[in-house]
Amino acid sequence: MEDNRFTFVQVDDSLSEHIAAPKYSYWGSVFRKFFSSKVAIAMLVISGFVVLMSIVQPMFSNYDPMIAPNVNNHSMWFIGPSLEYLFGTDNIGNSLFDAVWSGTRNSLFISIVATIITTTIGTIVGLFWGFSKRFDAIMIEIYNIIANIPTTLIAMIMVYALGGGIWQLIFAVCVTSWVGTAYFIRVQVMIIRDREYNMASRCLGTPITKIVFNNVLPYLISVIMTSVSRDVPAFISYEVFLSYLGVGLGYGKASLGKLISNYSPYMTSSPYLFWIPLSISAILSVSLYIVGQKLADASDPKTHMN
Amino acid sequence: MKRYILVRLLKSIVSIFLVVSIVTLMLFTLIPRMNIFEKDGAYKKLNGDAKTSYVYTKLDELGYLDFVRQSEMCALASDVTACNNNDADQIAEVTKLYEEKGYNVKTMLNGTLYGYYDYKPFEILWNYFSKVIVVDNPDFVKNTYGVELENTGYYFGLDYNNIPALMCNGSQYKYQIYFDASFPFIHQNIIHFNFGKSYPTKAGMNTLDVIGFGQGELKSKDVTFETGQTFKSPVNLHTAKYKVSLDGLDSKKFNDNYADCDSYYQAPSMVNMSYLMGIISIIITYGLAIPAGILMSRKKDKLADKIGLVYINILNSIPSLAFIFFMRQIGLMIGLPASFPQLGYFDIRSYIMPILILGLMSTPSLMTWTRRYMLDQANSDYVKFAKAKGLSEKEVFNKHILKNAIIPIVNGIPASIILCISGAFITESAFSVPGMGKMLPDSIKLLNNNMVITLVFIFTTLSVLSVFAGDLLMTVVDPRIQLTSKKGE
Numbered sequence: 001m002e003d004n005r006f007t008f009v010q011v012d013d014s015l016s017e018h019i020a021a022p023k024y025s026y027w028g029s030v031f032r033k034f035f036s037s038k039v040a041i042a043m044l045v046i047s048g049f050v051v052l053m054s055i056v057q058p059m060f061s062n063y064d065p066m067i068a069p070n071v072n073n074h075s076m077w078f079i080g081p082s083l084e085y086l087f088g089t090d091n092i093g094n095s096l097f098d099a100v101w102s103g104t105r106n107s108l109f110i111s112i113v114a115t116i117i118t119t120t121i122g123t124i125v126g127l128f129w130g131f132s133k134r135f136d137a138i139m140i141e142i143y144n145i146i147a148n149i150p151t152t153l154i155a156m157i158m159v160y161a162l163g164g165g166i167w168q169l170i171f172a173v174c175v176t177s178w179v180g181t182a183y184f185i186r187v188q189v190m191i192i193r194d195r196e197y198n199m200a201s202r203c204l205g206t207p208i209t210k211i212v213f214n215n216v217l218p219y220l221i222s223v224i225m226t227s228v229s230r231d232v233p234a235f236i237s238y239e240v241f242l243s244y245l246g247v248g249l250g251y252g253k254a255s256l257g258k259l260i261s262n263y264s265p266y267m268t269s270s271p272y273l274f275w276i277p278l279s280i281s282a283i284l285s286v287s288l289y290i291v292g293q294k295l296a297d298a299s300d301p302k303t304h305m306n
Numbered sequence: 307m308k309r310y311i312l313v314r315l316l317k318s319i320v321s322i323f324l325v326v327s328i329v330t331l332m333l334f335t336l337i338p339r340m341n342i343f344e345k346d347g348a349y350k351k352l353n354g355d356a357k358t359s360y361v362y363t364k365l366d367e368l369g370y371l372d373f374v375r376q377s378e379m380c381a382l383a384s385d386v387t388a389c390n391n392n393d394a395d396q397i398a399e400v401t402k403l404y405e406e407k408g409y410n411v412k413t414m415l416n417g418t419l420y421g422y423y424d425y426k427p428f429e430i431l432w433n434y435f436s437k438v439i440v441v442d443n444p445d446f447v448k449n450t451y452g453v454e455l456e457n458t459g460y461y462f463g464l465d466y467n468n469i470p471a472l473m474c475n476g477s478q479y480k481y482q483i484y485f486d487a488s489f490p491f492i493h494q495n496i497i498h499f500n501f502g503k504s505y506p507t508k509a510g511m512n513t514l515d516v517i518g519f520g521q522g523e524l525k526s527k528d529v530t531f532e533t534g535q536t537f538k539s540p541v542n543l544h545t546a547k548y549k550v551s552l553d554g555l556d557s558k559k560f561n562d563n564y565a566d567c568d569s570y571y572q573a574p575s576m577v578n579m580s581y582l583m584g585i586i587s588i589i590i591t592y593g594l595a596i597p598a599g600i601l602m603s604r605k606k607d608k609l610a611d612k613i614g615l616v617y618i619n620i621l622n623s624i625p626s627l628a629f630i631f632f633m634r635q636i637g638l639m640i641g642l643p644a645s646f647p648q649l650g651y652f653d654i655r656s657y658i659m660p661i662l663i664l665g666l667m668s669t670p671s672l673m674t675w676t677r678r679y680m681l682d683q684a685n686s687d688y689v690k691f692a693k694a695k696g697l698s699e700k701e702v703f704n705k706h707i708l709k710n711a712i713i714p715i716v717n718g719i720p721a722s723i724i725l726c727i728s729g730a731f732i733t734e735s736a737f738s739v740p741g742m743g744k745m746l747p748d749s750i751k752l753l754n755n756n757m758v759i760t761l762v763f764i765f766t767t768l769s770v771l772s773v774f775a776g777d778l779l780m781t782v783v784d785p786r787i788q789l790t791s792k793k794g795e
Contacts, residue, residue: 145321147773149766152731153746157329157762160750161336230622237625244627245735245747260627267631274631282628289623 026301033298040294047287050280054108057101065099066252068092078270087276091266100277103254104284110170110255111235117174119228122181123220127212129182130189143183151176155238156247164250173238181227188223189216222300229292233285240281256281311778318770322763327431329762333755334430339370342753346506355414362422368505368755369425369433372409376419379404379411392417434759440498444476451550466532466543480546480564493544501763502756507749513760517742520571521579522651527570531559541567573651573740577764580730580741583661588723590665591672596715598669599676604703606681614673621670630736633663646739660737664730675718679711717780720772 034040070076070093079089087096129139158172192198193216201211236256242248243257244264256277263273297303343349343361352360366373379400380389389396397419401411409421425433444458458476465471471484479495486493501513508516524540531537535558547566549556556565574582602614621629634644637659643649649656683689684707692702730743738744742761749757 141317144317145324149321149325150769153762153765156731156746156750157332157758160758161332233623233625237627240625240627241732245732246751247747257627278625278628278631281625285623285625285628286620290619293619 024304029301029304030295030298033303034294037294040291043287043290043294046283047291050104050284050287051108054101054104057098058105061095061098061102063094063098063102063254064252065094065254065258068094070094078266078273080270081272081276088270088272090263090273096273096276099254099259100256100280103256103259103277104280106166106249106253106255107236107239107257107281108284110166110173110239111232114170114173114177114235114238115228115231117170118178118181118231119224121174121178122227123185123217123224125178126182126185127189127216129186130193130216131208131212136186139182139186143179146176146179147183149176151180152238152241155242156245159242159247164248164253166249166253169239169242169248173235177231181231184227185220185223188220192216192219222296225292225296225299229289229296232292233289236281236285236288314774314777318774322766322770325766326759326763327435330431330434330759331427333758334370335427337753337755339365342368342506342755345752346509355416355418358414358420362420364505365422367503369430369502371425372423374404374409374421374423379419379421434502437500437502440500442474442477442479442482442496442498444474446478447476447548450478451548453550466530478547480548480562481544484544486544495545501760504754504757507752507754507757513757515568516757517576517745517760517764519568520573520575521740522571522573525570525572532561533559535559540569540571542570543567576740576742576745579739580734580743583657583664583734583739583741584723584730586657587661587664588668588719590662591668592719594665595669595672596676599673600680600703600708602673602677603680603684611677614677618670618673621667626667626732627736629667630663630733633666634659634736644737646737660733660739664733667733672715672718676711676715679714680707683707683711713780713784716783717776719779720769720774720776723769723772 070089073093076089076093077091079085081088085095085097087100090096090099125139129135154176155172158175159169162168162172198211198215201215239248239255240257240260243255244261246261248257249255259277260274260281263270263277267274340361343364349357349360362371362373365371377390380386380396382403383389383396383400385393385396389400401419404411404421407423409423411419411421413419444460447453447455448458455476458474460472460474460482462470463473465473465481465484467486469485472482473480474482482496483492483494485491499514503509504511504513504516526538526540528536529539529541529543531543537559545568546560546564549563549566552560552563552565559565598614602611605611638644642655642659646656646660689702689706692706697705730741731746732743733739734741734743735747742764745757746761746765749761
């Protein structure tokens with residue numbers, strides 16, 4: 001044994017200050033958790049593809065349902081899916097491929113804007129609803145009235161009365177649905193508003209607004225995500241539903257619901273015309289829903305520990 | 307508890323009233339009123355004065371405005387005959403009179419005077435709701451037709467089947483309270499709802515009659531009338547209404563002027579159609595979803611649970627239309643019709659797919675909740691204790707967990723009725739089922755405002771009362787739950 005194989009170690013004071021816990025970053029954990037699921041990745045790819053196509057393709061095709069250059073050219077009608085026309089052509093000789101992506105864009109736009117409006121209003125109202133007893137007394141009556149009515153009924157009447165534009169449709173579906181979100185948030189707020197750390201905050205004189213946004217809101221991220229993941233497909237379904245019944249979007253606007261409604265007479269003669277838009281709506285809704293659910297799971301800090 | 311029920315009932319009525327008034331106002335003020343003539347064939351054929359007159363008569367009938375003709379206006383003039391003969395001074399006088407009352411006075415192409423008064427929103431509502439409930443009374447004939455009848459008033463008598471009934475002379479309906487073999491066995495004709503006339507489809511018919519009367523062919527059978535004669539006829543004698551002038555055939559059948567009867571039809575009415583399908587579908591929903599939810603909770607994280615979760619996720623997210631057409635395609639493959647009218651009312655195969663789809667559409671939420679409640683209960687202390695006592699897994703599940711988990715599920719029954727209604731809109735449309743659900747989008751497309759209001763009223767009442775019933779049902783199943791909060795809580 002030779003002494004030169006050993007060296008003296010200096011005592012490092014700074015090391016004793018270091019806490020030996022694994023590094024934790026919230027968003028890092030969210031993404032790690034999300035991408036650990038194969039289903040989530042697959043669904044993200046599918047929904048990403050559909051969303052991207054619906055944004056990019058209409059920029060090149062400039063599809064307008066009111067323009068039909070081949071309306072008198074019978075040879076262009078009802079061409080089945082081929083390499084030239086990927087989804088075939090419809091009853092007036094327009095390419096279904098163009099129509100579907102342009103329709104998807106409008107349907108997605110409606111559902112995303114409606115979700116943003118519903119979630120924003122619902123969350124803000126729900127936060128204060130959960131906190132203020134006086135506000136609760138009024139809101140619960142409003143909720144009782146609205147929750148009792150079939151919302152589809154109200155949406156149908158609203159679109160009927162206001163006219164069939166995109167913004168009218170968005171208004172009609174938002175007008176009743178925000179109450180549901182607000183109620184959902186209210187219940188969650190009530191569960192956590194009386195926890196010790198909030199009581200402590202209040203004792204220290206923190207204003208309610210600050211408690212709501214700094215203490216309660218972060219806790220609600222996964223709850224809000226769950227609600228968003230339900231809303232987006234629900235609004236797509238809503239638009240398809242209303243437009244199919246003929247009480248949704250008016251003339252001259254493409255949407256998945258309008259396409260399905262317009263092409264339903266050709267269901268037996270040219271089934272692809274009907275089934276392609278229907279399948280796209282189904283694929284989009286299911287993939288967005290599952291991505292949303294997985295993201296909601298991943299954004300719940302309780303799942304980050306294992 | 308009694309007070310709670312009363313308050314809750316009042317609140318329900320208020321919310322129904324609010325919804326119906328908002329819808330009524332929206333329909334009457336937001337939609338341009340000339341749009342309602344778009345789908346009217348008679349309107350298109352008319353020209354000139356006849357068209358003007360038709361438009362204002364219809365708008366008056368539908369409650370948009372008050373329409374007055376020259377003869378009516380001249381009744382207020384100082385010299386009625388001169389006014390009717392277009393005397394300039396008199397015309398100017400009545401024009402001024404009516405313009406002061408807020409009327410728009412105009413002249414037709416042939417020179418005759420007419421005026422109309424646009425109702426203000428609150429007047430529209432008042433006019434509409436003041437007419438909704440109609441109570442039959444012994445002075446009805448006198449007030450409506452100006453005919454003085456002898457011996458007016460209520461009396462007990464025997465109807466055509468020799469069953470006792472409360473009858474009335476001088477009222478609109480002859481039979482006020484009567485019994486027959488159809489549910490609910492005792493019927494009344496004293497209070498009727500009047501939601502206005504249907505227009506432009508089934509023009510002139512009361513909206514409630516449109517959805518309440520049977521459909522399809524008339525159902526005739528041998529009927530012995532009051533005069534003792536027997537004819538083959540579809541009439542329902544219990545609905546006899548007063549008729550001012552009788553024709554030859556009527557006087558052969560009836561002794562008095564109560565000769566205006568509704569008919570029996572072979573197929574069920576729109577209301578019955580929707581109810582029948584709704585109730586069977588709810589039974590299917592509960593029959594499938596509760597056992598499935600229980601199974602999922604028992605086999606948590608195993609194959610059955612995973613399959614169930616995939617099913618729930620897909621059904622939750624897929625557009626209902628896509629699901630309906632997908633199921634319809636499966637139905638076509640096994641030989642079921644693609645739409646209801648193909649085989650019609652009297653073939654059971656017409657009903658299978660619409661009912662099954664309606665039932666399946668509300669399974670996912672019920673399955674999720676059943677599973678959730680079962681799992682929540684399974685982790686509670688009393689279950690652990692029951693297991694520690696040595697009860698078998700099956701006994702714990704059936705006797706302890708299920709009984710507690712079923713409580714919130716019972717409360718959900720009414721919610722599934724509401725879901726069923728929304729589902730009915732689209733399912734009935736996709737299958738062309740002649741029910742109330744299909745009627746709503748149809749009447750919206752045809753701008754049949756009164757029909758839309760009627761259906762909104764029916765659907766809202768149904769859902770408000772079913773939520774109420776759900777809460778009451780919950781207190782029956784679980785006595786611990788009290789809807790009224792005690793003082794000091």
